Amino acid sequence: MDVEFNKDQQLFADTLQRYLAQHYSFEHRRGILRSPEGWSRQIWTGLADLGLLGLEIPEEDGGMGGRPVEILMTMTAFGRSLLVEPFLASAILATRLVRDLGSLEQRRALLPALASGERIVVPAHGEAGARYDLNSVATSATLVDGAYRLSGKKAVVLHAPAADHLLVSARTGGVPNDSADVSLFLVDPRAPGVSLIAYPTLDGARAADVTLRDVRVSVDDRLGPEGGAGPALASAWNVGVAALCAEAVGALEATLAATVDYAKTRKQFGVPIGTFQALQHRMADMLIHVEQARSMSYLAAIRARAPDPDVCASSVSAAKVVVGRACRRVAQEAVQIHGGMGMTDELAISHYFRRLTAIELSLGDTDHHLERFVVTSRRRMGSGEETRSPPAPASIRRHPDL
Amino acid sequence: MNLDFTPAEEAFREEVRAFVRSRVPPATRTKMLDGRHVSPRDLVEWQQSLHRQGWGAPSWPQEYGGTGWSPVLQYLFEEECAVGGAPVQLPFGLKMVAPVIMTFGTTAQKQRFLPRIISGQDWWCQGYSEPGAGSDLASLKTRAEKQGDHFVVNGQKTWITLAQYADWIFCLVRTDPAAKPQAGISFLLIDMKSPGVTVRPIITMDGRHEVNEVWFDDVRVPIENLVGEENRGWTYAKFLLGHERTNIAGVGGSKRELARLKRIATLERKNGAPLIDDPCFAAKVAEVEIELMALAITTLRMLAAEARANIGAEASLLKIKGSEIQQSLAELLMQAVGPYALPLQLDAFERGDAEAITGPAYAPPLGAHHCKTRKTSIYGGSNEIQRSIVARTLLGM
Numbered sequence: 001m002d003v004e005f006n007k008d009q010q011l012f013a014d015t016l017q018r019y020l021a022q023h024y025s026f027e028h029r030r031g032i033l034r035s036p037e038g039w040s041r042q043i044w045t046g047l048a049d050l051g052l053l054g055l056e057i058p059e060e061d062g063g064m065g066g067r068p069v070e071i072l073m074t075m076t077a078f079g080r081s082l083l084v085e086p087f088l089a090s091a092i093l094a095t096r097l098v099r100d101l102g103s104l105e106q107r108r109a110l111l112p113a114l115a116s117g118e119r120i121v122v123p124a125h126g127e128a129g130a131r132y133d134l135n136s137v138a139t140s141a142t143l144v145d146g147a148y149r150l151s152g153k154k155a156v157v158l159h160a161p162a163a164d165h166l167l168v169s170a171r172t173g174g175v176p177n178d179s180a181d182v183s184l185f186l187v188d189p190r191a192p193g194v195s196l197i198a199y200p201t202l203d204g205a206r207a208a209d210v211t212l213r214d215v216r217v218s219v220d221d222r223l224g225p226e227g228g229a230g231p232a233l234a235s236a237w238n239v240g241v242a243a244l245c246a247e248a249v250g251a252l253e254a255t256l257a258a259t260v261d262y263a264k265t266r267k268q269f270g271v272p273i274g275t276f277q278a279l280q281h282r283m284a285d286m287l288i289h290v291e292q293a294r295s296m297s298y299l300a301a302i303r304a305r306a307p308d309p310d311v312c313a314s315s316v317s318a319a320k321v322v323v324g325r326a327c328r329r330v331a332q333e334a335v336q337i338h339g340g341m342g343m344t345d346e347l348a349i350s351h352y353f354r355r356l357t358a359i360e361l362s363l364g365d366t367d368h369h370l371e372r373f374v375v376t377s378r379r380r381m382g383s384g385e386e387t388r389s390p391p392a393p394a395s396i397r398r399h400p401d402l
Numbered sequence: 403m404n405l406d407f408t409p410a411e412e413a414f415r416e417e418v419r420a421f422v423r424s425r426v427p428p429a430t431r432t433k434m435l436d437g438r439h440v441s442p443r444d445l446v447e448w449q450q451s452l453h454r455q456g457w458g459a460p461s462w463p464q465e466y467g468g469t470g471w472s473p474v475l476q477y478l479f480e481e482e483c484a485v486g487g488a489p490v491q492l493p494f495g496l497k498m499v500a501p502v503i504m505t506f507g508t509t510a511q512k513q514r515f516l517p518r519i520i521s522g523q524d525w526w527c528q529g530y531s532e533p534g535a536g537s538d539l540a541s542l543k544t545r546a547e548k549q550g551d552h553f554v555v556n557g558q559k560t561w562i563t564l565a566q567y568a569d570w571i572f573c574l575v576r577t578d579p580a581a582k583p584q585a586g587i588s589f590l591l592i593d594m595k596s597p598g599v600t601v602r603p604i605i606t607m608d609g610r611h612e613v614n615e616v617w618f619d620d621v622r623v624p625i626e627n628l629v630g631e632e633n634r635g636w637t638y639a640k641f642l643l644g645h646e647r648t649n650i651a652g653v654g655g656s657k658r659e660l661a662r663l664k665r666i667a668t669l670e671r672k673n674g675a676p677l678i679d680d681p682c683f684a685a686k687v688a689e690v691e692i693e694l695m696a697l698a699i700t701t702l703r704m705l706a707a708e709a710r711a712n713i714g715a716e717a718s719l720l721k722i723k724g725s726e727i728q729q730s731l732a733e734l735l736m737q738a739v740g741p742y743a744l745p746l747q748l749d750a751f752e753r754g755d756a757e758a759i760t761g762p763a764y765a766p767p768l769g770a771h772h773c774k775t776r777k778t779s780i781y782g783g784s785n786e787i788q789r790s791i792v793a794r795t796l797l798g799m
């Protein structure tokens with residue numbers, strides 16, 4: 001058991017922190033948000049130069065080999081800086097899917113381009129009404145004359161406007177909500193039949209609804225076996241949730257720090273408002289939320305790659321529940337303690353509020369993950385893999401009425 | 403970073419588990435797992451078993467007969483003991499007065515008191531709170547006046563846990579009434595058999611006699627029972643409060659209670675199905691279970707941080723969260739049996755007389771248990787005091 005970072009990992013985090021301090025100040029980010037693209041190619045290249053876009057890429061494919069702790073630290077640093085570039089979508093989710101499902105040719109063609117920042121690929125998976133159900137896919141892929149025809153509508157595809165390729169999930173058979181028969185296709189968003197309706201999101205990112213009308217996709221652009229994308233999608237999503245939890249911790253830390261600073265300097269009735277017990281105790285509770293969330297971000301980072309799917313799912317979901325609660329509570333208290341200033345766009349605190357709110361709703365909200373925790377931990381208990389529970393004493397017996 | 407225990411740590415855990423399984427008397431284990439009253443005899447016998455094994459003082463350094471275990475091993479030990487149904491090791495001697503004696507006491511005090519603590523011969527209790535000094539502990543009024551080679555102690559202490567069995571009490575007493583509140587306090591060790599010491603029971607709302615008032619009426623305490631320097635007692639008390647950390651969150655005990663909750667919720671029915679399958683109830687259980695998972699990691703993180711002497715408000719944080727989880731579990735246990743939490747049939751329950759119990763055999767103590775557990779957010783520095791400590795550390799105010 002070792003709950004701390006080693007020297008190399010600390011150094012890694014320090015380097016990244018320095019880069020962000022220099023290139024990603026709040027003002028710099030504000031400029032990026034105002035730009036027509038809403039993200040910065042220059043920053044993206046900077047992240048590539050630091051090797052970060054290759055964190056999920058195996059060493060034999062020229063990457064850093066998928067290091068959970070470095071990814072955790074990276075995401076936490078991005079959370080502090082409120083990074084809006086498509087790191088989670090492209091460098092984690094899509095990269096993992098290419099890595100896990102791609103043929104040798106596809107990996108050779110895509111992974112180096114992903115690592116160098118040359119190409120951005122984002123998953124286009126969610127659909128209207130699917131909520132957070134990963135298997136709810138209605139978009140269809142039909143084989144016609146040796147090529148697929150894709151039709152359907154993908155909803156709230158984060159970073160789609162920045163993508164060089166979309167990884168579209170579509171059903172080659174079966175019924176909606178069935179994990180079988182879902183395949184992934186590499187789709188050029190400029191291909192005939194693809195249309196995007198782009199919009200900004202609550203937290204300053206860009207997204208789009210993607211409509212596919214009889215889009216022709218070559219068989220060579222299918223990732224993995226036909227109908228076999230389900231497990232890889234689930235696995236990528238678990239790693240994505242873990243990454244999101246780590247990002248949340250960075251944003252939570254920064255939110256608390258800004259709130260504490262504000263409470264120390266803002267004076268009312270002739271004294272700093274931080275001297276008021278009503279506010280002190282709220283900030284103490286915020287700290288407890290942050291530390292509990294940090295603990296669970298570690299658990300998620302490590303267990304997201306566990307071979308047993310139930311161990312993986314129950315740990316990751318437990319983490320998202322703790323993190324989701326922390327996001328909501330800390331963000332709301334921070335705005336409250338900032339008073340009217342917390343409501344303004346001018347202060348960073350409202351930007352943290354919006355990002356933390358978005359994180360709670362992304363890749364499964366708190367209710368979704370609470371339910372998934374109940375289901376998966378029950379299954380583990382049933383299979384006897386749950387942490388040992390002591391033998392039931394003889395005095396515990398059934399209710400006499402039964 | 404590695405969130406799995408190492409093979410050596412797992413082997414240690416197995417060793418403790420096997421010891422607990424073979425050495426905790428079955429009757430005692432049943433009491434612990436069912437939430438029955440554990441007698442002073444059960445507690446002392448367990449301490450003696452541990453002492454014979456060389457595990458009498460898991461948190462002490464080896465030079466005093468302790469195990470010298472790392473914080474992680476201490477954590478594992480306490481968790482295994484709790485989950486396996488071993489009685490708690492009372493903290494008053496082992497974890498409260500002993501570290502103070504080790505750090506600030508004389509050689510004679512160490513030789514006299516420490517061996518009798520580890521062997522279970524002496525039962526200690528803590529004399530801090532007074533009727534007028536709760537959260538504001540420094541306002542305590544119990545007086546100790548020096549007369550020759552004795553202190554003469556007069557005053558009243560309260561909320562003294564298990565004082566009715568105690569051989570010794572460690573007390574904060576006022577030795578300099580003229581000084582500022584914190585500056586005039588000393589740390590005294592008082593023999594409970596001294597003339598002038600009176601113990602009066604306080605019955606709490608769970609119907610139990612666990613806490614007491616202790617009155618001192620011209621009690622003569624030899625000067626060699628003063629720990630450290632006169633009027634420096636506040637420093638020692640603060641040292642003590644921040645000292646015991648490995649189990650302050652009570653993760654092991656809460657894991658045991660969570661297991662009990664799940665067992666009971668599997669047997670209870672709602673709408674014809676096990677209560678544990680009811681979505682509303684299952685969600686509440688899951689919320690506590692998840693918070694407890696997080697707290698286990700937070701505890702280990704704080705222990706690691708403490709090893710680097712990075713001590714801030716960690717103990718307060720663990721106390722707040724740990725006590726809240728204990729209270730949530732107690733509440734859910736009560737809710738699990740619904741109306742059967744109401745009948746007061748503690749005597750029949752203690753006798754194990756299932757025929758005399760109107761509802762399920764496990765139900766009678768759960769209402770009282772909920773009442774009793776309300777204390778966790780009050781004792782040891784109320785959670786509001788802990789939040790103020792966290793905020794002070796956090797804000798630097």
